[in-house]
Amino acid sequence: MLSANGKLHRRPLVGAVLEGRGDMAVIAGLGASAWDITAIGDTALNFPLWGAMGGAAMIGLGLAIAQPERAVLVITGDGEMLMGVGSLATIAVQAPKNLSILVLDNEHYGETGMQETATGHGVDLLAMARGAGIKHSMLVTRPDEVPGLRAAIHARSGPFVALAKIDPETLPLVLPPREGVILQSRTRAAILGPAADLE
Amino acid sequence: MQRSDLESAPAASADWPDQIFDLLKAYNVKQVALVPDAGHSRLIKRCLADNEMRVVTLTTEEEGVAMMAGAWLGGQRSVLLMQSSGVGNCINMLSLATLHRTPMPMLVTMRGDFGEFNPAQVPMGQATQPVLEAMGTLVNRADKPEDISACVEATLKFAYNTYRATATLIGQRVIGAKTFGKD
Numbered sequence: 455m456l457s458a459n460g461k462l463h464r465r466p467l468v469g470a471v472l473e474g475r476g477d478m479a480v481i482a483g484l485g486a487s488a489w490d491i492t493a494i495g496d497t498a499l500n501f502p503l504w505g506a507m508g509g510a511a512m513i514g515l516g517l518a519i520a521q522p523e524r525a526v527l528v529i530t531g532d533g534e535m536l537m538g539v540g541s542l543a544t545i546a547v548q549a550p551k552n553l554s555i556l557v558l559d560n561e562h563y564g565e566t567g568m569q570e571t572a573t574g575h576g577v578d579l580l581a582m583a584r585g586a587g588i589k590h591s592m593l594v595t596r597p598d599e600v601p602g603l604r605a606a607i608h609a610r611s612g613p614f615v616a617l618a619k620i621d622p623e624t625l626p627l628v629l630p631p632r633e634g635v636i637l638q639s640r641t642r643a644a645i646l647g648p649a650a651d652l653e
Numbered sequence: 654m655q656r657s658d659l660e661s662a663p664a665a666s667a668d669w670p671d672q673i674f675d676l677l678k679a680y681n682v683k684q685v686a687l688v689p690d691a692g693h694s695r696l697i698k699r700c701l702a703d704n705e706m707r708v709v710t711l712t713t714e715e716e717g718v719a720m721m722a723g724a725w726l727g728g729q730r731s732v733l734l735m736q737s738s739g740v741g742n743c744i745n746m747l748s749l750a751t752l753h754r755t756p757m758p759m760l761v762t763m764r765g766d767f768g769e770f771n772p773a774q775v776p777m778g779q780a781t782q783p784v785l786e787a788m789g790t791l792v793n794r795a796d797k798p799e800d801i802s803a804c805v806e807a808t809l810k811f812a813y814n815t816y817r818a819t820a821t822l823i824g825q826r827v828i829g830a831k832t833f834g835k836d
């Protein structure tokens with residue numbers, strides 16, 4: 455799971471976290487995070503974003519409030535989380551137990567050509583999350599920490615924010631459906647049953 | 654000049670905020686996202702006092718747009734309350750409603766509109782309706798107290814029945830334009 459430069463590889467990490475995910479709903483931030491969850495396995499309980507940069511965590515909050523018994527996981531990039539960083543405060547105040555956020559921090563805007571983000575210059579998103587009032591947080595840098603990460607996400611004792619320092623690698627594209635109506639409709643049906651389309 | 658004069662709020666006797674609250678209940682709205690505006694203060698109090706509504710105070714209005722997408726994924730109806738300046742913060746995020754066909758009703762109290770005193774409110778206030786429409790939002794305006802209930806109901810119905818972003822703009826004329834004694 456470690457690359458030559460000692461950083462975690464993103465897809466094996468995401469695969470390990472989603473192992474035995476059950477009825478967990480997963481929102482993925484635009485770009486590489488969306489390709490990652492799709493590479494692990496595209497399912498109706500995946501909601502990969504094609505845009506809405508900065509919005510992934512708040513989509514997770516709306517869903518977590520609506521479905522309090524279901525684990526909801528947001529997997530997103532450092533750039534995406536920085537754009538929506540205020541939502542950490544909003545989420546901390548609402549304190550949904552079933553919501554986890556995993557930031558895949560490659561210290562770059564990968565999708566747009568690997569430009570540096572602020573996290574490569576000392577900006578600590580986890581400290582920002584803690585400062586926002588997120589009480590349950592975790593830094594992940596080594597493979598032996600991944601089982602603990604997975605357990606924390608599945609425990610539903612959130613809101614939980616984890617940040618994994620990952621290798622800034624560019625991986626082959628594995629694209630989910632692009633049609634937004636299909637993406638929303640399949641997730642609603644998986645959560646609410648087939649009658650969701652008649653609402 | 655009173656501090657309260659800096660913001661526009663409806664008179665205590667106005668009953669349209671209560672009418673809006675009754676509509677939110679009638680349409681089974683469960684998540685209420687907002688950045689406060691003085692014009693919505695009474696409605697916000699009513700929502701906070703209701704045990705079945707989850708009131709979420711946002712750091713920026715675009716969070717509310719994303720939250721409405723998540724609420725709908727999970728089968729709950731939501732609404733976004735904001736002042737007109739907040740519409741500018743929502744623009745790109747409103748793509749979600751068009752892309753996924755998600756109900757996103759917004760109730761917007763206008764500033765920079767009828768009899769505005771604060772120059773900073775005018776640019777976004779004047780751009781509010783065009784910006785919403787450019788992003789595919791169906792907009793109606795209520796400029797008289799007696800229009801508000803019908804407009805809000807249309808906004809809720811249109812959003813939930815036809816799956817899109819909709820908005821009622823509540824004109825500054827009804828909310829009360831402040832002039833700081835300079836009128």
Ligand SMILES: Cc1ncc(C[n+]2csc(CCOP(=O)(O)OP(=O)(O)O)c2C)c(N)n1
Pocket residue numbers: 483484485486487505506507530531532533534535558560562563564565566571745
């Ligand atoms: C509002 C907005 N600004 C900019 C972009 C362009 N953009 C798309 S993906 C991306 C970078 C995402 O970086 P990160 O979240 O760190 O993901 P990574 O690819 O590094 O995993 C950017 C800047 C966009 N789609 N939307």
Ligand SMILES: [Mg+2]
Pocket residue numbers: 531532533558559560561562563564571
């Ligand atoms: Mg990145």
